[in-house]
Amino acid sequence: MNVKKILIAVLLAGVVGLLAVRFWPSDERAIRAQLSLIEEAGSKQSSEQPVESLVKATQMAGLFNDPCRLIVAAARHADAYPRKQIQDRIVMVRALYSEVQVTLHDIAIVLAENHTAVVRGTIRLRGQSKGEVIADVQELRAEMGKFDGTWLFTSVEIVEVLER
Amino acid sequence: MFVLRLLLVALVAVVVFTQVLMPLRIEGRSMEPTYDDGGLVFCWRGRYLFFEPERGDVVVIRFSGRRVTLLKRVVALAGDTVEFRNGALFVNDTWVKEPYVRMPSDWNMAARKVEPGKVYVVGDNRSVVMDRHSFGQVERERIIGGVLW
Numbered sequence: 573m574n575v576k577k578i579l580i581a582v583l584l585a586g587v588v589g590l591l592a593v594r595f596w597p598s599d600e601r602a603i604r605a606q607l608s609l610i611e612e613a614g615s616k617q618s619s620e621q622p623v624e625s626l627v628k629a630t631q632m633a634g635l636f637n638d639p640c641r642l643i644v645a646a647a648r649h650a651d652a653y654p655r656k657q658i659q660d661r662i663v664m665v666r667a668l669y670s671e672v673q674v675t676l677h678d679i680a681i682v683l684a685e686n687h688t689a690v691v692r693g694t695i696r697l698r699g700q701s702k703g704e705v706i707a708d709v710q711e712l713r714a715e716m717g718k719f720d721g722t723w724l725f726t727s728v729e730i731v732e733v734l735e736r
Numbered sequence: 737m738f739v740l741r742l743l744l745v746a747l748v749a750v751v752v753f754t755q756v757l758m759p760l761r762i763e764g765r766s767m768e769p770t771y772d773d774g775g776l777v778f779c780w781r782g783r784y785l786f787f788e789p790e791r792g793d794v795v796v797i798r799f800s801g802r803r804v805t806l807l808k809r810v811v812a813l814a815g816d817t818v819e820f821r822n823g824a825l826f827v828n829d830t831w832v833k834e835p836y837v838r839m840p841s842d843w844n845m846a847a848r849k850v851e852p853g854k855v856y857v858v859g860d861n862r863s864v865v866m867d868r869h870s871f872g873q874v875e876r877e878r879i880i881g882g883v884l885w
Contacts, residue, residue: 677799677800677801677803677804678799678800678801678802678803678804679800680800680801692800693800693801694799694800694801694803694804696804698763707763707764709799709804709806710799711799711800712800733797733799733806733874733878734797734806734808734857734870734871734872734873734874735872735873735874736845736848736871736872736873
């Protein structure tokens with residue numbers, strides 16, 4: 573076996589290793605998939621039909637444990653809400669926008685031993701409401717738990733970065 | 737040899753533009769007219785390594801990471817009191833001349849004291865309704881640098 577063949581074998585092993593690391597199922601990957609659903613189901617195009625809106629709101633609400641604690645630091649508000657109420661709220665907020673793009677950035681996931689995780693990230697909304705351009709950025713701190721193999725939000729906090 | 741040089745240049749560029757001089761695209765009008773929507777600025781990360789932010793500095797504030805940031809002006813430091821009276825800024829009960837604010841403002845906000853370890857930041861565009869403008873005191877550690885120019 574010459575050097576060239578060894579080099580190719582090492583490269584191939586490296587690629588296989590990288591692919592395995594990239595696609596091997598893990599809790600972190602499962603959580604990231606749930607977060608991607610927020611981006612997908614949260615975003616709305618101007619052509620979206622009411623039925624699609626309802627389906628998306630149901631998908632998003634399905635990410636929350638029943639009940640889920642919501643904390644808005646700026647409003648000094650913290651309470652637990654049932655999933656149905658969260659879904660109604662999602663429908664209402666999405667209806668405010670004619671179109672909106674939801675993106676998540678700088679996600680950090682810390683897994684604990686007892687099937688719980690803490691997620692920190694930045695959520696960004698860009699869209700249009702009543703012909704006006706709307707843009708908002710908030711930092712989120714969420715706690716998640718694994719229930720029957722599915723990761724759900726047990727607590728979501730909107731962090732107050734700028735405090736008046 | 738050429739490939740090696742190219743790789744070195746690419747490596748240096750990556751390090752410089754991710755760790756030292758971060759390019760930032762401005763989205764929004766909160767810093768107009770100083771910085772316009774769609775403009776490009778560079779965040780100089782070394783700006784506050786050895787110095788503390790001062791009143792009047794334009795700083796870059798991070799959220800959970802560095803991908804999304806805010807560009808704001810420091811108007812008061814820890815221990816100062818901040819107040820707006822009919823659009824005029826008062827720090828420690830003294831009117832502050834702000835040549836960078838060129839649009840009319842009618843903001844009114846009762847005096848509040850900036851907490852230790854924090855600075856008070858506001859955008860230059862005070863013509864927007866106060867409730868729709870992001871401003872307030874922010875932890876010093878969230879400031880990741882200043883603008884290069």
